[in-house]
Amino acid sequence: MKKVKITVLKTTLDKELAAEYGAEGLGPCPMMKAGQVFYADYAKPEDFCDEAWKAIYQYVFAPAHGTGNGVFYY
Numbered sequence: 001m002k003k004v005k006i007t008v009l010k011t012t013l014d015k016e017l018a019a020e021y022g023a024e025g026l027g028p029c030p031m032m033k034a035g036q037v038f039y040a041d042y043a044k045p046e047d048f049c050d051e052a053w054k055a056i057y058q059y060v061f062a063p064a065h066g067t068g069n070g071v072f073y074y
Helices: 015-021 050-064
Strands: 004-007 037-040
Touching: 004 050
Parallel strands: none
Antiparallel strands: 004 037
């Protein structure tokens, strides 16, 4: 099984949407910082945000198992 490189390019927060639909005090994820690099196969890397992993794990699984090119942007 191959390891897939995950690089955090940036973190963002849409303040307008957060104000309208989010919980009070909502902010960008404090765990993820631009420039961080993680390597994963089918398991969430240590210190990786749970919610971010839920959003991308399916895109990591395929290239880790030899399908696809392993390049994606989230």
